[in-house]
Every structure is written in structure tokens, then in C-alpha cells.
Amino acid sequence: MNDFTPIPAFVGGALIGLAASLLLLTHGKIAGISGLYGGLLRRGTSDRAFRFWFLAGLIVAGGLVRVTFPAAFASSWSATLPVVLVAGLLVGFGTQLGNGCTSGHGVCGISRLSVRSLIATATFMLTGFATVFIVRHLIEGVR
Amino acid sequence: MKRNAAAFGAGALFALGLAISGMTKPSKIMGFLDIAGHWDASLAFVMLGAIAVHFVAYRVIIRRSAPLFDTKFHVPTRKDIEPRLVLGAALFGVGWALGGFCPGPGLVAAGGGSLHAAVFLIGMTLGMLVEHVAARAVDRPKAA
Numbered sequence: 001m002n003d004f005t006p007i008p009a010f011v012g013g014a015l016i017g018l019a020a021s022l023l024l025l026t027h028g029k030i031a032g033i034s035g036l037y038g039g040l041l042r043r044g045t046s047d048r049a050f051r052f053w054f055l056a057g058l059i060v061a062g063g064l065v066r067v068t069f070p071a072a073f074a075s076s077w078s079a080t081l082p083v084v085l086v087a088g089l090l091v092g093f094g095t096q097l098g099n100g101c102t103s104g105h106g107v108c109g110i111s112r113l114s115v116r117s118l119i120a121t122a123t124f125m126l127t128g129f130a131t132v133f134i135v136r137h138l139i140e141g142v143r
Numbered sequence: 144m145k146r147n148a149a150a151f152g153a154g155a156l157f158a159l160g161l162a163i164s165g166m167t168k169p170s171k172i173m174g175f176l177d178i179a180g181h182w183d184a185s186l187a188f189v190m191l192g193a194i195a196v197h198f199v200a201y202r203v204i205i206r207r208s209a210p211l212f213d214t215k216f217h218v219p220t221r222k223d224i225e226p227r228l229v230l231g232a233a234l235f236g237v238g239w240a241l242g243g244f245c246p247g248p249g250l251v252a253a254g255g256g257s258l259h260a261a262v263f264l265i266g267m268t269l270g271m272l273v274e275h276v277a278a279r280a281v282d283r284p285k286a287a
Contacts, residue, residue: 088266098231
């Protein structure tokens with residue numbers, strides 16, 4: 001069970017917006033995590049260095065957060081490992097097909113008022129709501 | 144050197160924002176997506192905070208003739224709504240709701256030692272590679 005935490009959410013969100021702005025100011029790039037990561041998996045991507053270092057920043061900071069603020073990872077719910085693997089496959093395939101995820105479409109794209117990103121964000125929110133409804137209330141609820 | 148440090152710093156700041164906002168916990172994602180349960184609107188406030196800052200900063204930054212370490216901005220300009228944009232986003236939403244991870248929090252939580260996040264990233268990497276192979280097979284031009 002989670003409590004509604006609007007203030008840390010808004011403050012953390014503002015830092016995410018600031019980080020995206022920093023990447024735009026320094027490298028002129030969109031902070032879309034799936035796009036940055038996917039580009040590293042492609043042959044012929046020319047701008048590998050900044051992708052690598054941005055993603056390294058995410059991972060290393062994750063390690064530092066674990067040491068200083070472990071509560072950030074204290075999730076009261078987790079899927080089973082096989083479900084998490086399937087979830088990863090869908091996220092990987094879907095974000096490459098749809099050119100973005102929560103960061104690239106949801107934060108950066110909406111900030112630019114991109115119609116493509118608005119449609120993508122509305123779509124993944126809707127299928128996300130529908131999936132949780134089906135899994136939690138129709139499948140698990142019946143058991 | 145400065146270029147890479149700036150990218151690393153931006154990534155680390157992004158991770159800090161995700162951690163402070165609670166988005167590194169799949170339970171917070173599920174709390175938001177479970178509208179018929181005990182709904183937790185926190186994720187909407189994360190989006191609001193991020194968009195409030197980036198909406199303004201984007202408009203200020205993009206007025207420059209170039210970013211600090213490049214000769215031009217690389218901002219998407221496409222406006223076409225194709226089926227694969229919607230289909231891809233739809234599949235992403237299903238995966239997001241099944242595992243409680245999207246790519247950013249997945250990387251941060253894996254860095255924080257989460258086995259679930261590491262397994263999620265293995266799946267995500269495979270899913271991306273499959274899409275790249277499929278895209279080449281259909282021989283359609285990819286947007287960067």
C-alpha cells in the first residue's frame with residue numbers, strides 16, 4: 001500500500017526536468033532513456049559517448065542512492081521474475097517501435113507540446129491502466 | 144572530458160529525481176496505474192514537476208544558436224502519427240504495468256542492486272534487439 005506523496009513527487013519531478021534541461025543545454029539532446037539505451041545497441045550510432053555517460057550516471061547514482069537512501073528501493077510490491085522478464089521484452093520492443101517512453105515522450109515531448117508525444121503518452125497511460133485493471137481486478141480478483 | 148562529465152552529471156541528477164519522487168519503487172508505479180484500487184496520484188505530480196521545469200527551460204535553451212558541446216540541437220521535429228507510434232506506445236504501457244518498471248527507473252534500480260530490475264533490463268535489451276532486427280527486415284527507415 002502506498003501513501004500519496006505529492007511534495008517529494010513534485011520536487012523529484014522538477015529535478016528530472018532539470019536533468020533533461022542540462023542534457024539539452026550541454027549536448028542538445030533529448031533525455032529519452034529508451035532512445036539513448038536503444039541507440040547504444042544499434043550499429044552505426046555515432047554519438048555513443050554521451051549516451052554511455054548519461055546512462056552510466058543513472059546506474060552509478062542508483063548505487064549511491066542504495067547506500068545513502070535505501071528506502072528509495074523499498075517497494076511494497078514486485079512482480080515475479082518471469083513476469084518482469086516479459087515486461088522487459090514488451091517495454092524494449094514497444095519503446096523502440098514507438099520511439100520513446102515515459103521520459104522521451106512523457107516528459108520531454110509533452111514539454112515541447114509534441115503531438116506525437118501527447119498521443120504516445122495518452123496511449124501508454126491507457127494501456128497501463130487497462131493492464132493493471134485486468135490483472136489486479138479481473139484475474140487476481142476472481143481467485 | 145567536460146562533455147562526458149556533463150552527460151554523467153545529467154544522468155545522475157535524473158536518477159536522483161527518480162529516487163526522491165519514489166519512481167524507483169514499482170509499488171508507486173502500480174499505485175498510480177491501479178485507478179480502481181487505492182489510487183496514488185504521485186506519478187502525476189512527478190510528471191507535473193518535470194514538465195513545469197522543462198517546459199520553461201526548453202524554451203529558454205532552444206533560443207541559443209547551439210548547445211554548449213555541439214554545433215546544433217537534435218530535437219525531434221516529426222509530426223506524423225503512424226500506426227507504429229501508437230502500437231509501440233500501447234505495448235510499452237502493457238509492459239510498464241506488468242513489471243512496474245520503465246527504462247529510467249529500471250536502470251537506476253539495477254544500479255541499486257535490484258535483481259528484479261536487472262531481469263527487467265535483460266528483457267528490455269532483448270526486446271529492443273528484436274525490434275531492431277524486425278525493423279531491418281521490413282526495411283523501413285528508422286527515426287533517430
